[in-house]
Amino acid sequence: MTAQSSFGRNIAxxxxxxxxxxxxxxxGVALGxxxxxxxxxxxxxxxxxxxxxxxxxxxxxxxxxxxxAPEGQENIPHLIHELAPQASxxxxxxxxxxxxxxxxxxxxxxxxxxxxxxxSAIPPEHPTVFEYFRKDLNRPPSDAWVVAPSNxxxxxxxxxxxxxxxxxxxxVVLPKHLLAAAMSGGATDYAHLLRxxxxxxxxxxxxxxxxxxxxxxxxxxxxxxxxFKAHALTLSSPDELSMYIARRxxxxxxxxxxxxxxxxxxxxxxxxxxxYIDGIRRTDRLCAExxxxxxxxxxxxGNTTLFILPDFGRDADEDSGGxxxxxxxxxxxASRTTWMMALGAGVRQGVVYDQPMQSIDLVPxxxxxMGFSAALSRGRPVKELV
Amino acid sequence: xLPRDLKAxxxxxxxxxxxxxxxxxxxxxxxxxLSFLPSLLREVIDYDYKFPAERVAIDRELxxxxxxxxxxxxxxxxxxxxxxxxxxLESFDWINRPAQFVEQLSxxxxxxxxxxxxxxxxxxxxxxxxAAKPPExxxxxxxxxxxxGQGVTAYDAPLFRNLRPHGxxxxxxxxxxxxxxxLSAVAARAKAHPVPYGHWYVDGGQQADHSPSLTCVSYHxxxxxxxxxxxKIQAEIQRPGMGPxxxxxxxxxxxxADLGMDESGDAVLNRFQIKLLTEGSGTQIFSTTFAQWxxxxxxxRAQSLTLxxxxxxxxxxxxxxxxxxxxxxxxxxxxTGSLVDADMGAYYNWLNQQRxxxxxxxxxxVWFEGHSQALVIGPSVPRGTESTTVADxxxxxxxxxx
Numbered sequence: 183m184t185a186q187s188s189f190g191r192n193i194a195x196x197x198x199x200x201x202x203x204x205x206x207x208x209x210g211v212a213l214g215x216x217x218x219x220x221x222x223x224x225x226x227x228x229x230x231x232x233x234x235x236x237x238x239x240x241x242x243x244x245x246x247x248x249x250x251a252p253e254g255q256e257n258i259p260h261l262i263h264e265l266a267p268q269a270s271x272x273x274x275x276x277x278x279x280x281x282x283x284x285x286x287x288x289x290x291x292x293x294x295x296x297x298x299x300x301x302s303a304i305p306p307e308h309p310t311v312f313e314y315f316r317k318d319l320n321r322p323p324s325d326a327w328v329v330a331p332s333n334x335x336x337x338x339x340x341x342x343x344x345x346x347x348x349x350x351x352x353x354v355v356l357p358k359h360l361l362a363a364a365m366s367g368g369a370t371d372y373a374h375l376l377r378x379x380x381x382x383x384x385x386x387x388x389x390x391x392x393x394x395x396x397x398x399x400x401x402x403x404x405x406x407x408x409x410f411k412a413h414a415l416t417l418s419s420p421d422e423l424s425m426y427i428a429r430r431x432x433x434x435x436x437x438x439x440x441x442x443x444x445x446x447x448x449x450x451x452x453x454x455x456x457x458y459i460d461g462i463r464r465t466d467r468l469c470a471e472x473x474x475x476x477x478x479x480x481x482x483x484g485n486t487t488l489f490i491l492p493d494f495g496r497d498a499d500e501d502s503g504g505x506x507x508x509x510x511x512x513x514x515x516a517s518r519t520t521w522m523m524a525l526g527a528g529v530r531q532g533v534v535y536d537q538p539m540q541s542i543d544l545v546p547x548x549x550x551x552m553g554f555s556a557a558l559s560r561g562r563p564v565k566e567l568v
Numbered sequence: 569x570l571p572r573d574l575k576a577x578x579x580x581x582x583x584x585x586x587x588x589x590x591x592x593x594x595x596x597x598x599x600x601x602l603s604f605l606p607s608l609l610r611e612v613i614d615y616d617y618k619f620p621a622e623r624v625a626i627d628r629e630l631x632x633x634x635x636x637x638x639x640x641x642x643x644x645x646x647x648x649x650x651x652x653x654x655x656x657l658e659s660f661d662w663i664n665r666p667a668q669f670v671e672q673l674s675x676x677x678x679x680x681x682x683x684x685x686x687x688x689x690x691x692x693x694x695x696x697x698x699a700a701k702p703p704e705x706x707x708x709x710x711x712x713x714x715x716x717g718q719g720v721t722a723y724d725a726p727l728f729r730n731l732r733p734h735g736x737x738x739x740x741x742x743x744x745x746x747x748x749x750x751l752s753a754v755a756a757r758a759k760a761h762p763v764p765y766g767h768w769y770v771d772g773g774q775q776a777d778h779s780p781s782l783t784c785v786s787y788h789x790x791x792x793x794x795x796x797x798x799x800k801i802q803a804e805i806q807r808p809g810m811g812p813x814x815x816x817x818x819x820x821x822x823x824x825a826d827l828g829m830d831e832s833g834d835a836v837l838n839r840f841q842i843k844l845l846t847e848g849s850g851t852q853i854f855s856t857t858f859a860q861w862x863x864x865x866x867x868x869r870a871q872s873l874t875l876x877x878x879x880x881x882x883x884x885x886x887x888x889x890x891x892x893x894x895x896x897x898x899x900x901x902x903x904t905g906s907l908v909d910a911d912m913g914a915y916y917n918w919l920n921q922q923r924x925x926x927x928x929x930x931x932x933x934v935w936f937e938g939h940s941q942a943l944v945i946g947p948s949v950p951r952g953t954e955s956t957t958v959a960d961x962x963x964x965x966x967x968x969x970x
Contacts, residue, residue, distance in 0.1 A: 253729070280678045297679045301812050449885070452850035453857030456908035457885055499730075499916070502923050503687070505864065506916055508849065513683045 233527060234486040235548050236440045236476065239290065240465055242283040242448035243510050243517075244492045248462055250521055257462045260470035261490070261523065267532050269525035270566060274538040277494040277518050281510045286493040286541075287330075287443055288338055293545030293559025305337045305347075308558050311545045312352035313340055315439050318554035326352035327437040329428045331420060331445040332359055338443075343558070352441065355398060355431070357423040361414055363395035364407045403430045418464075421446040425468045429475050436481035439552070444468070450496065453508050473525070487529060487551060489544065491522035524567055535566050570658065571605045574598050578663050583616035589630065596633040599641045601649040602658065603673065603686070604693075609666040617839040619765045621871035628701045644696065647689035651682050667820055671813075703925040708761045708873055709947075709969055710930040712921045713750055714863075714914035715878040717907040717936045718773065727907075728934055728943040730915040735932070735945030736953045736967075742960040743938050747776060749961045750876060750935075755779030757874045765836070766873040768866045772859030772910075773880025783870070785841060785862050787855040787880065794852050796827040797845050801852075819846040840865070854882040856906050860913035867920045877917055878937070879910035907936075918945065931968035935961060944968045 240249075248254040250273075255262050279289045282300030289296045292308040312326040328339050336359075340351020399405050417423050421444045428442050447461035469490055476482040497504030498516035510517045522539070525531070528551065542561035549556040550568035574597055579590045590597065590612055597605060611618075611626050618626070636644060654676055662669035677683040717723065728737060751769065758767035758781035765783050769775065774788040787794075797819075804810055804818055824838040825831055827845075831838075844865060850857035856879055863877045881901035914934040921930055932945040942961070946968040959967075 278681070295681075452854055453848075453860065454850065454854050454882065454885070454905065454909045455912035456902070456905035459908070460905075499919060502920075505861070506919075507912075513678070513687060 232485050233552055234436075234438045234440070234482055235489070235552060236442065236472070236482075236486060237290075237489045237544070237548070238469055238472065238491075239287055239441075239443045240447070240469070240490055240492040241287070241444045242492075243281075243450070243494050243496045244447050244462055244465075244520070245495045245498075245507060245516055246519070246521070248459060248507070249492075254462075257459055258466040260466045264470050265473060265490070265523060265525055269523045269531065270529050270533045270535060272522040272524070272535045272539055272564070272566075274536065275491060275520050275522045275541055276538055277520065277541040279541075281494050281513060281517055283445070283448065283493060284335060284338070287335065290491075290493060290541055290544055291338060291441065292341065293542045293556050293561040295542060295560070303337050306341045307343065309341050309343045309346035309556075310339065310351060311548055311556065312439060312441075313343075313346040313350045314545070314549055314554045314556045315552060316352075317346060317350050319552070321438065323353055324435050325437050326439040326441075327431050327435065328352045328354045328441045328443070329424050329431065330354060330356060330441075330443040331424070332356045335443060352439070355427055356395075357427045358420060360395045360399055360410070360427065361423065364399065364410050364414075402434060403427065404434050405430065419446050419461075421461075421465060421468055425472055428472065432475065432479055432482060436479070439548075442472070450507050451509060453505075455507060458507055476526075485527050487524060487526040489522060489524050489548075491541070491544070492520045494518060494541070495520045529567065533566075539564055569663075570602055571600050572598050574663070581664055582613055586612050586615040589615055589626070593630045593634050596630065596636070596641075599638070599645075600633070601645050601651075602653055602662070603651040604645060604648040606662040606666040606669040606673070609663065610670055613664075613666060614839070617836050619836060619840075619870040620763075621765075622869055624704075629697060632697060632701055644693065647685075647692065651677070651686060651689075652680070668817055671816070706873060706926045707763065708757065710872075710921060710924060710926050711754075711757065711874045711965075711969060712867075712917050712930070712932045713754070713874075713876040713965075714910070714917050714932075714934040715747060715750065715876070715937045716910035716914055716934060717939065718878070718880050719901070720903050720907050720936075723904065723907055723936070727911055727936055727941055728914070730912070731918060731932075731934060731943050731945065733952045734918070735943050735951060736949050736955050738942045738944065738955050738957065738959065738964060739940060740956060740958045741935065741940045741942045741964065742958065743935075743940060744960070746935060746937065746961045747878070750933075750965070751776060751778050753962065753965050754874050754876045755781060758782055761873060763873060765870045768870070768872045768875045770859055770862045770866065770875070770877045771880065772855040772878060772882075776878075782876075783837065783866075783872075785837075785844070785866075787858045790841060790845070793827045793829055793841070794845060797822075797852060800827070822846050840869070854909075855880050856882045856909035856913060859910070860916055863913070863917045864920050867917070867924060871924055875917070875921070877913075879906065879913060881906045882909065933961075933964055933968050935964075946970065 246254065249258050277286060279286060279295030280297060280300065285296050285298055285300045288298060288306040291310045292306045293311070294308040296306050296308065298304055298307060315321060316326055330336070330338060336354055336356055339354040341347055396407070399407065399410055413426060414423060417426060424442060424444065428440065431437060431440065444465050446464055447458060449461050450458035473488055476486050476488065494510060495517045496507050496510045497512045498514050499506040501512045501514045504512040504514070540561055542559065543564050544561065545559045546556040546561050546563045547567050550563040574594060576591050576594060579587045582590060600608070608629070615623060615626060657669070657673060657676060660669050660672065677686050754767060754769065755778065758779060762781070767782050769778050769782045769784045771786040771788070773786070775784055775786040778784060801815065804815055822842060824842050827842065829838050829842070844851050844858065844862050848857070848861040851861050859877055859879045863875060866872045866875055881903050884900045884902045918932045921927070921932065929947050933942060935942040942964055944964050944967055948970055949967060
């Protein structure tokens, strides 16, 4: 057994304990509280300039019991055995906002609990992390990208906040729209990649691709329609398509701030537990593949910090107001409490932090890491990471 | 409009029994806060189509409210009165569209960060009501049965993992005539304890021969209704301005006749089945989801004394547009995935059964159809155990219910 896999097992054991017990008796794993005196971010301006951050939302919505709790760890072998040993792991990430995927993801991106209509394609009310990043650091549009499912997320790149807003946000790529544009009518062989809008399974909006998407494909991703279609045929889900596009973006544009919203897991709304588990296992694999890809890209290797976190959990089995894993409607503790993993540049490896943080703390934390101020965020930088 | 302004004539469009009930308790209704009353009216307005157990619960709740003095009323509803509601909600037609009001109230509470407080107030109210009006003793130990894994020839992963801590696992069950044994036992209970809508058989596929004394719902029998619903959904989605919330509101208004159901049939059961399809998520497309949700609702609403649920294979996952197209040609089934769904569904059936009165004495059995694995839960069954006993399903049922 290698040192790494032994350590992975150790981490798994610790994560398997209840949240309350994560730090208690954590022999073999560094205790988060003992490490607070020395920040890992002792670095110069040059380091900050080159730093890259990738955020993956492990979505949409996964419970502890199917992920990091003991009975769930079999579903996330890559996170447990490959990524956790390299990561700082936060066991209590609270989401106190509205538990809809678009509004919750918008809240993650602004650091404010947004109250926009979850089912409307409208921009967040408060400045996004992309706007802070680009405005404060004077970065070009190509340096911040969002890869997102199509339902509503096309507006997540920038807010309509007056002193930020239009022109300062991230570019957004919607892989399913790209594919719809590339197919131009011949959809049959690709339909499995176009599943959409699980949150309301009976409402399936029409996907439309346009000249804009085709331009993204050819001018930014440097992909011919034929090559894109040929590769898409080898993929099995919308999130696989998203990851393919994200990797292509990393190769062609190398954005410093890349945000990837996963969504396959949200098939849970259709009530089939096996499909929900399949989604978690696929997302687990895709996260590890992306991290591996980042290590092999010269622009990203050694200077990238990766955050992985669900946007929120799902309802507890025991809450009579819900129907367990199927939805996230009760607002109970299971649906509001989740986890976050941070790994890569400047992050301590193999540390478990049990103290609560909020999901809106992500933006100011990324700001502190990259050197911009998330002035209007209502979260606080996670001190263990900055 | 606020509850204190309620007048008798405003219930004119309610069905006859619902209207009579509302008028009989009008004084009490007028004293309730707006954050609470529409939730109660949502139940009252459907009174004519409710199961007996639901009617009893509504009657008892209204009787309790009418018995409260003004001071007690203030005490009981103080927490609900504290929630701020929008003018839009106050002007909503919550008397005639209480379900839609509750949907909008829920969204408003989320947006204004009042949801957690509302949940707390609702929990306290529910506990208090139960204490004031304890449920009646049920005539027979409640029994739940789940039959899972139809069509699966072999499965190596452990089954019943969530249920094992609560009962005894049997690995040497004699599977011969298993379903018939179970259906016969369920029919015998229905005959011995004839309670309207008290004994149910839910099938996620095509129903097997069964006693007419059982209330039966099956995915297969509802195929024409599901197809009609999916056609309506497809048509609605194409309409300009249609979104998920509008679609949900539209579906909530559908009645059996809208989907071609026989109006001469059992009106209460027909309404129940329509709600399974219009309010359930995924029940229209996945048989495993349908079976689990039907079981949940039969327990929650009818408070079934006996419930046998047989899960059947569901279709493979496809893009939602294809699933909604309702074409039945070349349906591919996901047998193993369906077993995993049903294993979790059985656990949820048990959890839902345990939420009903008499939970401490209830019994439960889950069986891997056609195979030798089963699990039994009952008051005299040791928890978290494994048995090497060879037994048929009749014997296991006897063990569960003894």
